[in-house]
Amino acid sequence: MWFNPQPDVAESVLLIARYLRERGLEVWIEQGTASSIGQAEGFPVAAYEEIAAKCDLAVVVGGDGTMLTTARRLAERSVPLVGVNLGRLGFLTDIARKDALLRLGEILDGSFREESRFMLDAEVLRGGQRVFHTLALNDVVVNKGDLGRMIEFDLSIDGEFVYTQRSDGMIISTPTGSTAYALSANGPILHPSVGGIALVPLCPHALTARPVTLPDSCCIEIELLPPHDARVHFDGQARFDARAGDRVRLTRSPLAVRLLHPKSYSYFAMLREKLHWSAAPRHN
Numbered sequence: 521m522w523f524n525p526q527p528d529v530a531e532s533v534l535l536i537a538r539y540l541r542e543r544g545l546e547v548w549i550e551q552g553t554a555s556s557i558g559q560a561e562g563f564p565v566a567a568y569e570e571i572a573a574k575c576d577l578a579v580v581v582g583g584d585g586t587m588l589t590t591a592r593r594l595a596e597r598s599v600p601l602v603g604v605n606l607g608r609l610g611f612l613t614d615i616a617r618k619d620a621l622l623r624l625g626e627i628l629d630g631s632f633r634e635e636s637r638f639m640l641d642a643e644v645l646r647g648g649q650r651v652f653h654t655l656a657l658n659d660v661v662v663n664k665g666d667l668g669r670m671i672e673f674d675l676s677i678d679g680e681f682v683y684t685q686r687s688d689g690m691i692i693s694t695p696t697g698s699t700a701y702a703l704s705a706n707g708p709i710l711h712p713s714v715g716g717i718a719l720v721p722l723c724p725h726a727l728t729a730r731p732v733t734l735p736d737s738c739c740i741e742i743e744l745l746p747p748h749d750a751r752v753h754f755d756g757q758a759r760f761d762a763r764a765g766d767r768v769r770l771t772r773s774p775l776a777v778r779l780l781h782p783k784s785y786s787y788f789a790m791l792r793e794k795l796h797w798s799a800a801p802r803h804n
Contacts, residue, residue, distance in 0.1 A: 583607015641773035658697030663689030665751030687724035
C-alpha cells in the first residue's frame with residue numbers, strides 16, 4: 521500500500537490494510553508510507569522494488585500525485601493499481617474514501633473494469649549523450665523556469681522540422697494528462713482509449729500557435745535555442761534543468777499502467793463530476 525503522507529490519511533490507510541488482511545490477503549506497506557504513519561501494526565514493510573516483485577495488486581491512498589508516483593515505480597512489473605481518493609480532483613484515484621471498503625470488496629470479488637494507460641518515455645540529450653531519463657504518465661512540460669521572459673525552441677516530429685516557437689514553453693501530454701495542466705492551457709481532452717499525444721503551447725508569441733494532437737507512434741523532439749535555458753518537468757514531480765542546445769526527446773513507452781475501477785465506473789460521469797458539467801440531460 522502507498523499513500524500521500526498527510527496527518528489525516530494514516531487512519532484510512534490502516535483501515536484499508538486491516539480490511540484486506542481480514543479478507544485473507546497478505547498486505548505489504550511501502551516503507552516511506554509506514555514511516556509517515558508512524559506505526560505499521562505488524563504489516564510487513566518493504567521498498568517499492570521489493571513490493572513490486574511480490575504483490576499482485578497495489579492500493580494507492582491519496583490524490584493523483586500519489587498515483588503518478590506509484591504508477592511510474594511499478595510500471596515495469598505491470599502491477600494493477602486501485603486508487604482511493606483523499607486528494608482534490610482525483611481523476612486517477614476514483615474511489616471515494618467513504619466507499620473504499622465496499623468498492624475494494626467488489627474488486628476483490630472480480631467485479632471491476634480494467635483500463636490500460638500508456639506512458640511517455642522521456643530523455644534529455646546533450647551533445648548526443650543521454651543526461652536524463654524517466655517515464656511520465658501525465659505529461660512532460662518544457663518551460664522557462666525562473667526566467668521572466670520567453671524561451672525559443674525548435675520542434676521536430678519523426679526527424680522532420682515543424683516550427684520554431686517563442687513562448688513560455690510546451691506541454692506534451694498523454695490522454696491521461698489531458699485533464700491536468702494541459703487542460704488549463706486550453707488543450708484538448710483526449711479519451712484514454714485514444715492513441716494520441718497532445719502538444720499544447722504555453723503563452724506562444726504567435727496567434728496561430730494552437731494545440732496539435734499527434735499519433736502516439738511519433739518521436740517528438742524539442743531543441744532549446746541559444747541563449748535560452750529551460751526547466752523540464754515530468755508529471756509535475758521530477759525535473760531537469762536543461763541548457764541551450766539540449767534536446768528533449770519523447771516517445772511512447774512500451775510500458776503501460778494498469779488501472780482497476782469499480783464496475784460502475786464511467787469516464788464521462790467522472791468528467792461530469794470533476795469538471796462540474798451539467799449534472800443531468802435536459803428534456804423538452
